[in-house]
Amino acid sequence: MSRSDKKRPIALLLAIGLAAAFAYATLPSPSSNEGTAQKGNSTAGTRFVVGPMARGQGDYRRFSDIWGILLHSTQGVPSGDLRLLSRSPKLSAHFLVLPNGTIRQLVPIARVAFHAGRGELDGHSGNLNAGLVGIEVSNPSKRGRNVPYPEVQLKAVDRVIKIIDDRLGRQVPIYGHKEMIRYPGGWRKTDPEGDFPLKAYKRYRRHTGP
Ligand SMILES: [Zn+2]
Known part of the structure; x- marks a missing residue:
């Protein structure tokens, strides 16, 4: 064995080690294509999935147009909600948050839903879709029928809001x-x-206080 032959296995091991370290460092985050999970336990049990993409997608827009x-709550059940929001040409949303903590992104934030x-x-005023995310x-509550929102689902809503904040680079209200007055007729949805903690979201951007 010459001197160079002795060095070769060491060089090879080094190369493998470096390649492994590089591969690990460049692994995509398992959580999402948009933003990353919050640190700590606050999003434990939640899952972010892109798709199925919705049929009902409008124009592209600038992030600066989003205010x-x-x-919303769906007043439905997960399978029906997903079917409606992904297949309807007239009804869609950027995100659907399921009771088991799964977040599905159906429309890119850069497009109108x-x-x-x-x-x-x-x-x-006017068509408000253009400026909103x-x-x-997903929750079946309606007047006279109150179905609780599971904790993991509310954590998932917290996570979606964090993802949107990160994507926009600012916090919109x-x-x-x-809260919206609808045209024509001035009626409200x-x-x-049910027990959805809207006030906490408006104040703290998550379902619990500080
Ligand atoms: Zn609604």
């Missing part, structure tokens, strides 16, 4: 669909329904 996040419609909200929370 709010609009929270169809969840708000025409009306008035906080000084904005829509989050549908959070609204509930029921009633969602998010």
